[in-house]
Amino acid sequence: MNLYRKFRSLRRGTLVLIVGLLLVSWTLWRMTDSPPVLRPPRLVAKTTLPCVEVRPEFGPYQEAVIDTPGKHCIAVDFWQQRLSDFAGHTGPTPYRHLLGVMANDVTVDLANHTLHSDGNSGGIVAERIEQGEKPMPKNTTVQNGVLEIRGLGTAVDFLDHWPMSDINTPAPKNFPGFKKSGVILENLLIRADNVGVMLEGDGNIIRNCVIESGGDSAIMMAGPNGKILNNTIVLTDPLIPTWLAHGNKGIVYQIANLSDFRKAPRAAIALHRATGTVIRGNRIEVKGKSSSRHNIYLTDTSIGVQIEGNTFVGTDDPVTLTNGSTSNLRNNTYEQRLPWW
Incomplete structure (x- = not known):
């Protein structure tokens, strides 16, 4: 026993x-x-009344539209799941987005909520692109919360005429020039498998944000007199690029084209025609080492871009100048890449 x-x-x-x-x-x-957790910045702005509550429409897409000026506060998390059917179709598709802005003079206060998509939707979108459509709204502020976009969508996408598909996309024919757009992004945590932020216009501002991107660029902007201030900006290095991993052509196509796709140029910050822009006080990390990976990439005659007081981690050159661009560097610091990167 x-x-x-x-x-x-x-x-x-x-x-x-x-x-x-x-x-x-x-x-x-x-x-x-799991990817490293980025802590959202400490919120410095406070929600004040009056404020119009914004909630997602009923149904699986979890979407909403703002079509009146004023202050709008996100009342709950938007949590969009990836959808599929028995025929092998998946969604939502890239033309959808969680929140559309269709009015001038709008403040979107996320109120510490999260806008999340596991599909290919964009996050917060306001764009025209086609000539006959309504122009992109002016004077939009987005603040105080989290955007987490897992798929082909861009987290924040404010475009009028210039659909930037990569960091070298030229201006369209008969480009009319930039308007005073007045976009402000502040106190946001943005995590995107694809591009984090795309902005077009004169005088756009990104400040006090954490932006992590696995796409062509964490920040892609077209237009003069912008300001990128006091942010943490991280360009990650996924083994399979987002636009390849989320495509529908299968694993054989991915393997056959992986080498070419990984050679495509990418940058933490990519600017077009950005004369007069200031990039100050940011921590900029580029993970992975390659001649096609850049910290700041200036193109299309971006003249006199001020790059000062930033900390660069990863790649050797703080700025890459193309197509007649120039920059002024001052008081930047550099940290070596950690040996296990």
Whole structure:
């Protein structure tokens, strides 16, 4: 009987040990598989009344539209799941977005809520692109919350005439020039598998944000007199680029084209025609080392861009100048890439 009890005790002890090892292994796997957590910046603005509550429409898409001026406050998290059917179709598709802005003089206060999509939707979008459509709204502020876009969508997309598909996309033919757009992004945590922010216009501002992107660029802007101030900007290095991983051509196509796609130029900040822009006080990280990966990429005759008081981590050159662009660098610091990157 004593031998039998010892045997049962040994079996229980072995079982506990196996379960413990499995739990430890799973925990370690989650730690290595999950992306690093970026803490949102401390909110400095306060929500004040009056404020129009914004909630997603009923249904799986979790979308809303703002079509009146004034202050609008997000009342709940928007949580859009990836959709699929038995025929193999998936959604939402890239032309959808969680929140559309269709009026001038709008403040969107996320009120510390999250706009999240597991599909290919964009986050907050206001654009015209086609000549006959309504112009892009002016004077839009987005503040105080989290945008998490997992797929092909851009987290914040404010474009009028220039659909920037990559960091070298030229201006369209008969481009009419930039208007005073007045976009302000502040106190946001933005995490995107694709491009984090796309802005077009004269005088747009991004400040006090954390922006992490796995796409062509964390920030892509077209237009003069912009300001990029006091942000943490991270360009990650996914093994399979987002536009390839989320395509519908299958694993064979991904493997065959992976090398070419990884050679495509990418940048933490990419600016077109950005004369008079100021980039100050940011921490800029570019993970992975390659001649096609850049910290700041200036193109289309961006003249006299001020780059000062920033900390650069990763790539060797703080700025890449193309197509007649110039910059003024002052009081920037540089940190070496950690050896395990």
